[in-house]
Amino acid sequence: MDYSTLTGRLSIHLDSIQEGFEELYKQHSMPELAKQFAHLLSGNFMTADVNLFFREHDQDEWHDAYVKNSQAFALLQQLSIKDTFFIYENKGDYPLAFSLPVAESAQFVVLLGRKLNKTSYSDFEKLSLQMFAQLLANAYQAYCMQKKEKDLIFSLNHRIVQLNSLVDAGIKITRLKRDGAILSHGLEQAVAMTNAARGRVKIIKRNRTRYLYFPKGFVSRDFKNYTSILSTTFTFRRTSYTFEIFDKESRHGTIDFEMTDELLLESLSRQVHVALENRELGRQAVEKLRMEQEVAVAREVQQTLLPKQLPAIENYNIAGINIPSTEIGGDYYDCLPLDDGRYALVVADVTGHGIPASLLVNSFHASLYSLLNSNFTLREFVQKLNKVIYTASPANKFITAFFALLEPATGKIEYISAGHNPAFISTREKSCVKLNAGGIILGMLGFDIPMESETVFLESGQRILIYTDGIPEADNRQGTMYGDDTLTDFFKEHGELGAQEFINGLIDDVKRFTHGAPQSDDITALYLCREK
Amino acid sequence: MSTDFHLDSVVQDDCLVIRTFGYVNNMGGKEIVKCFNEGFDHGLTKIVINLAESKVVNSIGISYLLEIIEKLMDKKGKLVFTNLEPAIEKTFSIMGLFHFAEHAATEETAIAKMGE
Numbered sequence: 246m247d248y249s250t251l252t253g254r255l256s257i258h259l260d261s262i263q264e265g266f267e268e269l270y271k272q273h274s275m276p277e278l279a280k281q282f283a284h285l286l287s288g289n290f291m292t293a294d295v296n297l298f299f300r301e302h303d304q305d306e307w308h309d310a311y312v313k314n315s316q317a318f319a320l321l322q323q324l325s326i327k328d329t330f331f332i333y334e335n336k337g338d339y340p341l342a343f344s345l346p347v348a349e350s351a352q353f354v355v356l357l358g359r360k361l362n363k364t365s366y367s368d369f370e371k372l373s374l375q376m377f378a379q380l381l382a383n384a385y386q387a388y389c390m391q392k393k394e395k396d397l398i399f400s401l402n403h404r405i406v407q408l409n410s411l412v413d414a415g416i417k418i419t420r421l422k423r424d425g426a427i428l429s430h431g432l433e434q435a436v437a438m439t440n441a442a443r444g445r446v447k448i449i450k451r452n453r454t455r456y457l458y459f460p461k462g463f464v465s466r467d468f469k470n471y472t473s474i475l476s477t478t479f480t481f482r483r484t485s486y487t488f489e490i491f492d493k494e495s496r497h498g499t500i501d502f503e504m505t506d507e508l509l510l511e512s513l514s515r516q517v518h519v520a521l522e523n524r525e526l527g528r529q530a531v532e533k534l535r536m537e538q539e540v541a542v543a544r545e546v547q548q549t550l551l552p553k554q555l556p557a558i559e560n561y562n563i564a565g566i567n568i569p570s571t572e573i574g575g576d577y578y579d580c581l582p583l584d585d586g587r588y589a590l591v592v593a594d595v596t597g598h599g600i601p602a603s604l605l606v607n608s609f610h611a612s613l614y615s616l617l618n619s620n621f622t623l624r625e626f627v628q629k630l631n632k633v634i635y636t637a638s639p640a641n642k643f644i645t646a647f648f649a650l651l652e653p654a655t656g657k658i659e660y661i662s663a664g665h666n667p668a669f670i671s672t673r674e675k676s677c678v679k680l681n682a683g684g685i686i687l688g689m690l691g692f693d694i695p696m697e698s699e700t701v702f703l704e705s706g707q708r709i710l711i712y713t714d715g716i717p718e719a720d721n722r723q724g725t726m727y728g729d730d731t732l733t734d735f736f737k738e739h740g741e742l743g744a745q746e747f748i749n750g751l752i753d754d755v756k757r758f759t760h761g762a763p764q765s766d767d768i769t770a771l772y773l774c775r776e777k
Numbered sequence: 778m779s780t781d782f783h784l785d786s787v788v789q790d791d792c793l794v795i796r797t798f799g800y801v802n803n804m805g806g807k808e809i810v811k812c813f814n815e816g817f818d819h820g821l822t823k824i825v826i827n828l829a830e831s832k833v834v835n836s837i838g839i840s841y842l843l844e845i846i847e848k849l850m851d852k853k854g855k856l857v858f859t860n861l862e863p864a865i866e867k868t869f870s871i872m873g874l875f876h877f878a879e880h881a882a883t884e885e886t887a888i889a890k891m892g893e
Contacts, residue, residue: 402871409867440835463781496837
């Protein structure tokens with residue numbers, strides 16, 4: 246090839262353009278693209294001083310794309326830049342320059358310094374400069390397309406990451422043990438997924454406000470100035486939680502949040518809300534379980550206070566029953582042999598249910614045992630017991646009780662009803678008398694309350710029923726109570742039954758009446774028949 | 778404006794090891810690229826980025842890491858990430874970073890990978 250001919254020189258430039266395009270096409274960044282193009286021009290135009298300036302839009306400022314000599318910018322300022330391809334010929338250090346509009350409304354200006362061999366640029370070189378300019382325009386267009394393609398792939402991948410992170414965050418949040426950790430993780434994820442620069446959770450509880458921040462180095466004053474903000478609030482257990490994220494980032498500065506960011510923030514906030522609720526429900530379930538365990542233990546203890554077997558009393562037939570309701574009951578019954586040969590029949594009912602009632606039953610039981618064999622009269626005994634109960638019981642807990650002292654040989658029964666349901670005693674005429682003598686309930690007043698005892702006699706074939714209000718007040722699903730009259734009738738009509746059969750029959754009758762309705766109160770009864 | 782992000786770097790066995798601390802976002806990404814460029818301009822093309830103290834990375838931060846990968850690909854360099862949180866590892870995987878970069882459990886194993 247004869248390089249002194251026009252054809253030869255053109256051939257060199259064409260080869261160089263071909264190689265140049267391959268090189269330029271590989272570039273991933275504007276600085277590298279400009280640098281490679283400058284090198285290409287240097288080699289082909291024999292000048293070491295090539296400078297490229299670039300602007301993305303007509304109205305933008307020019308900025309350096311590749312600058313070999315800082316003085317080149319001064320010439321750029323002097324040029325009246327056209328928005329078309331145009332070759333400028335100048336005197337001075339930059340004899341040749343051209344403006345080049347490229348894709349996406351962008352524009353280059355290229356300034357070429359003096360040639361190394363001090364010669365002027367030839368017409369051929371000015372002509373071939375157009376080919377190199379076209380090469381730059383093509384390379385830039387390829388760069389833009391490549392960049393768009395990369396941005397699109399990046400954006401699609403980013404959406405997948407957002408969805409994936411949302412799912413993962415939901416799983417992780419539900420596994421966290423502390424409320425603070427749940428809120429912090431929700432905040433971190435909200436900031437990261439939306440490309441926010443920073444965020445915080447504002448927590449308002451009883452007019453007191455506190456914050457959680459992300460990233461951790463940020464403090465309150467960093468949130469006073471911002472360009473964009475997104476927030477969402479929920480309230481849980483009288484506490485308000487506001488998630489706020491600030492300044493959506495881009496490679497070119499802060500931008501506005503998008504609809505997707507709003508949806509992401511709300512989704513994360515909802516996940517946090519649900520997690521806090523679930524933790525609370527979990528706490529309540531554990532507490533309920535603990536309470537149920539305690540109640541089960543207390544019920545077990547209380548059952549040990551009730552007689553496993555009632556004493557056999559010669560010529561008498563005795564039976565008793567206690568059916569606690571779902572909670573721990575406050576009912577009590579017993580038949581205790583005394584040192585003097587008598588028997589004490591006791592039925593009691595503590596107001597309310599649960600552990601406090603159970604504890605009071607314990608106190609009652611212990612006091613009963615410690616006082617029964619003392620040489621007190623029945624009235625004194627009940628008064629002493631009242632004082633003990635008054636001291637041991639909380640202000641809203643009282644005991645109604647029925648005490649009867651049986652002298653087996655004579656059938657003499659001395660009794661006191663301390664605010665309790667009247668016991669029934671049968672008469673020879675197959676009727677019944679209600680035993681009402683006594684006084685007020687135990688534990689209400691802390692002094693010797695007036696108590697009147699009464700004496701009755703149980704003769705052969707006669708019976709006595711002592712019970713708690715769980716029997717007459719047992720109600721069915723319609724809210725109707727079994728009632729005193731039904732109980733009285735049952736008592737009158739079933740005198741032929743043995744003690745255990747009577748008790749069983751009575752309970753069956755009550756159950757028939759309530760017809761599966763939940764038992765609202767304890768049921769207790771003590772029944773004594775004199776056989777001979 | 779406060780920030781929790783900072784980094785330190787060390788050259789070890791011809792590798793530039795960059796250790797980051799805090800949220801890798803726009804600011805963090807810029808800092809990493811700046812540190813990388815300083816090493817790259819001195820001819821370092823084996824890079825280890827230890828993210829042990831960075832638990833959260835956003836997509837702007839990732840775009841800077843991709844920029845590093847592209848530059849290294851042109852020079853046939855190598856990038857290995859280490860001490861990645863499982864969530865970050867998954868994110869990098871979805872974003873395609875591991876098509877062009879590797880990951881290792883520790884800096885030592887990352888440096889050992891450079892010779893492979």
